[in-house]
Amino acid sequence: MAKQDDKSRLYNRLTGIPHAVVLDRMRVHGYWPAHTGLPPDPPAEAQERKQLESNLAVLKQDAALGEGAIEKALREERVRRWEESKKKRAEKRKLREARAVARREAWAKKRKDLVVHVGDGLSAGLQGERSNEQALRERDLPVLHRASDLAAALGIPLGRLRWLTYHRGGAALVHYHRYSIPKKTGGIRGISAPKPALSRAQHWVFEQIVKKLVVEPEAHGFVPARSIVSNAKLHVGKRVVANLDLKDFFPSVTFRRTKGLFAAFGYSEQVATLLALLCTEPPRVAATLDGRSLRIAIGERRLPQGACTSPGLTNAVCRALDRRLAGLATSFGFSYSRYADDLTFSSDDDQRLGVLLRCIRTIVTDEGFAEHPKKTRIMRRGSRQEVTGVVVNEKPAVPREEVRELRALLHNALRQGLDAQNRAHHPRFVEHLVGRVAYVSMVDPVRGAKLKMQLDRVLGR
16 A cells, blocks of 8 residues: 555646545546456556665755855855956946046147137138148148147137137127227217237238238229219210119128138138137127126127228228129220229210119129118219219219318418417327328329428418
């Protein structure tokens, strides 16, 4: 019975089904006689089973000991790997920190020769550090590749160049004095005069770059050996003279146009950006913020009225305008000239003047400028024809009323003294008179010589 129980336990362990259940089901279905148990195992089989069970017990004991050793080994391996990982992470952290220190030191060293930011919206292209040397040498312009080159050429530290060129939307200190003067034709003209530090930089830009720029023969304003007289002579004795004025002439030339101009000469984007910043300034209004007085920018940067560089740069920008208008005028049988923002056309045939004016306005708009509609004048023979203040009906002449006024002033000054004639309270009245006489002499040398003799007597020369 004991052997039978051993067999049943073994069967149960191997199959997972109780042995008695299987035997009972076999009796029900007639596979095993009723009331009959299992026969005993043969002695050899019983002995073999006993040996197997003994061996199984030994194996179980060895397995239990092995599992503990494996678990211990796994724990030790995990500890070793964790320590190794910590060591590697510490080494990598030290390496990253060393590299970061090296990068900061390298950047600090490199930054001494760079300008990396000049204000919001204006810093694009500062990484461009290579100018077109051949193009610059062909124009006889100084070769400058990067900010440090420009600073050295200006004779100032790079930090000062950063200070002069950095754009601030709101600034307590700006680089311009702003004031207004009355226009000769009425109204007020806003002047932005650069302060000394910026003025010196702008004069260098003017002498070394702007002064050397090529202008079209039709341009007479701010060009050596040309003047209002050379501008007027082209239109003397014509049947019709048409004059158009460009509105907001200098402010029409923005920072982007100015930068593009310097880049077109051959300068790198970095140098072109800095030169454009030196030559432009946004319109500003006074405001108070948190108790601080600020000048707030209310528009994009543009050429200011008052900088020595503005006239020459506008002449360079207007080259395409001058070429197009000159070609148009020639095709219509007209002569064309420009003195700053004054466009003058003249001809002995005015039949197509209306068509010409429409074409002129199209070109002006296309070139980024705008006509001042209230200042357009059509002057025909029989009325006074003036070009930039010079009468051109028969010959270049100063308006008679101006000559008469000046002659009378000098006559009375000789009798009553200069102070009595300074009714406008000019702070430098003598220089004012010398300038007026020189102007008449430039336009009309004969009348100018007579007035100069009067002035010499007044001054006791």
